[in-house]
Amino acid sequence: MRRRASPRFWKSARRASAEIMPRRPAPPAATPLDAGLRAFTGYHLRRAMAVVQAEVNETLAPLGLRMVPFSVLVVIADNPGLRSSQLAEALGMERSNLTPVVEGLVRDGLIARAAADDDRRAHALAATPRGAALAARARAAVAEQDMRLTEQMSPEARAQLVALLDAIETRRAGAG
Amino acid sequence: MRRRASPRFWKSARRASAEIMPRRPAPPAATPLDAGLRAFTGYHLRRAMAVVQAEVNETLAPLGLRMVPFSVLVVIADNPGLRSSQLAEALGMERSNLTPVVEGLVRDGLIARAAADDDRRAHALAATPRGAALAARARAAVAEQDMRLTEQMSPEARAQLVALLDAIETRRAGAG
DNA sequence: TATTGTTATACTCTATAACTATA
DNA sequence: TATAGTTATAGAGTATAACAATA
Numbered sequence A, B: 001m002r003r004r005a006s007p008r009f010w011k012s013a014r015r016a017s018a019e020i021m022p023r024r025p026a027p028p029a030a031t032p033l034d035a036g037l038r039a040f041t042g043y044h045l046r047r048a049m050a051v052v053q054a055e056v057n058e059t060l061a062p063l064g065l066r067m068v069p070f071s072v073l074v075v076i077a078d079n080p081g082l083r084s085s086q087l088a089e090a091l092g093m094e095r096s097n098l099t100p101v102v103e104g105l106v107r108d109g110l111i112a113r114a115a116a117d118d119d120r121r122a123h124a125l126a127a128t129p130r131g132a133a134l135a136a137r138a139r140a141a142v143a144e145q146d147m148r149l150t151e152q153m154s155p156e157a158r159a160q161l162v163a164l165l166d167a168i169e170t171r172r173a174g175a176g
Numbered sequence C: 001t002a003t004t005g006t007t008a009t010a011c012t013c014t015a016t017a018a019c020t021a022t023a
Numbered sequence D: 001t002a003t004a005g006t007t008a009t010a011g012a013g014t015a016t017a018a019c020a021a022t023a
Helices: A008-013 A040-061 A068-079 A084-091 A095-107 A129-150 A155-175 B008-014 B041-062 B067-078 B083-089 B095-107 B128-152 B154-173
Strands: A111-113 A123-127 B111-115 B123-127
Touching: A040 A068, A040 A129, A040 A155, A040 B041, A040 B067, A040 B128, A040 B154, A068 A084, A068 A095, A068 A123, A068 B041, A068 B154, A095 A111, A111 A129, A123 A129, A123 B111, A129 B041, A129 B154, A155 B041, A155 B128, A155 B154, B008 B083, B041 B128, B067 B083, B067 B095, B067 B123, B067 B128, B083 B095, B083 B123, B123 B128
Parallel strands: none
Antiparallel strands: A111 A123, B111 B123
């Protein structure tokens, strides 16, 4: 497991000890080593993502799930009869990468692949009762974890965070 | 779920009837299939991260860099004499995963590994002139890319986005 | 004993091409 | 010809354990 900044790390920042009492406890270092990267939004995004991914995976581990299989299971549970290509499109994944994920969920008895009645190439995906139950539990666990993650911010701030993240995501489509 | 600032390509897609979707050039059409996941901050974070990572890698490709090597190079260029363990700590990476990255940069003549004078176990990392020049170019390219990524939002919104991302990241220390 | 950097290993996720069976 | 799902493969990124040299 990854730990936050150890005392050893700050040993090198000798200027901090020479500094007077900081007014705010927020920024721990005067000039962090990664100061040059903190100018980029993507860097903060990346660091936040690492924390979220670690916590979500930790939350899902007892349920035998990880982030991607969880997403796949939830979308299938919410959309019975869904096809793999639609699923891939919805999650922004390649179909080829989806195959082993779906297969794992089938093997675990969480979803079922049935032949689509109108197109014999396609498979209709649906959650089994056990899969639906696990999806519900996992959803609740991740929701609670997500709430802890953002409990420090106001509802408005959290809503704006989501809106800004979506703005970043959808910008590419408009840009090309 | 709430519909936010409407992306351009959604407007054209909305004209189509519900089931039969004409094939548009719009790449990742965000269908409501993933509505159950949009409740989670981490999901939006993940999607935004995918876009940013793809764009940054695309930006860095002509320079022969990727996201992680770029980060490593920039931090080394900003902190001559840095040691691997400090670098790993600053970037939140494992030392073992840093080794091949550093080695690649050394092989490309972008950084140099010198023996540390006070600790013969450690290596002092520094950018070569060529590495420093590439770091400067890459930094500028990523900065421009980052600006394009967030040009649609006000400076205040962008600052708040970074602040909220940092809040998510640093929250973990108090959570345990 | 502890730490630095390394090696080895394994797993997750991603990206691309090619194949099959249908359409 | 084109599409749905699969297979194969390669690469990036991440995590852990263990090792030799040094502290």
